[in-house]
Amino acid sequence: MEETRHGGRGIREQLLLAGIDDINQNGIQNFSVRRVANACGVSCAAPYKHFEDKPAFLAAIVDYIDSLWKERKEKVLKKYPTGSRRQLAEVSLEYVRFLVENPHFRSIIMGKDDEFDLRRGRSRGQVSNLTQGLIQDYCRSTGMSEQTRRLKTYVVRSLIYGAALMFDNGELDYNDENMALVAYAIEREFDLA
Known part of the structure; x- marks a missing residue:
């Protein structure tokens, strides 16, 4: 009822x-x-x-957001070959879409609160850890140095968060053409030495 x-x-x-x-x-x-x-x-x-208490409630909110992201990323992972640049780019684009289509999640995914971060640290990072892992794996598979892997991780994650913010605040129209620009920028990053 x-x-x-x-x-x-x-x-x-x-x-x-x-x-x-x-x-x-x-x-x-x-x-x-x-x-x-x-x-x-x-x-x-x-x-x-x-929920047992307020911290458990907050952790459940993070877990809820993580579960929604997990459903979306799993569809992308199944569609593209493991370890491919295409998979990395498509997961990154799906993360941009997830952030744009769910702006109310961003304050939780990207928010900073030291007390809450201690309690939710493990689960909070799950949402963005996938892209970081895919970048690291791809870079390793192509023989890039640790310093280059760190740089690529920083640049791609900056592109993801920057694109989501620009779409959200209207600097860029959220459309296929501009998503293609984001995809191009991500792919291009791996063409650079």
């Missing part, structure tokens, strides 16, 4: 989505379980039936 009352989503997912909204509006430091419960129309005790 509770499932249908919340638009077909279970109360746990509703709490997670309301938690994401609360972080976007108030920041991680001011995250309020009470506000989230109110936003979902449930008692203040209801979130604690799903």
Whole structure:
């Protein structure tokens, strides 16, 4: 019964989505379980039936975002050969799409809060670790030095985050033509010595 009352989503997912909204509006430091419960129309005790405490709730939000990204990246990984430049570029582009299409996730993925970072450090990095790993693996397979691998990782991740921000703030139209430019820039980076 509770499932249908919340638009077909279970109360746990509703709490997670309301938690994401609360972080976007108030920041991680001011995250309020009470506000989230109110936003979902449930008692203040209801979130604690799903999450042990506030840090567990925050960790569940990160895990939720990670699971959504994992679904998308798995589709891309299956479509392109392992260890290929094409796979690296396509996963990077899908990450740009994920960030652009879910701007409300960015404050969590990219946010900085020392206390929360200690608790969520492992899971927070999962979303962006895939691209870093693919870059490192590709560079190793082509015999690039450690310094070059670090540089390529920095440049490609900068392209991903920069493109997402530019699409979001309107500096670039979010369309196929501009996504092709991002793809070209990523591919070109691996043509450079």
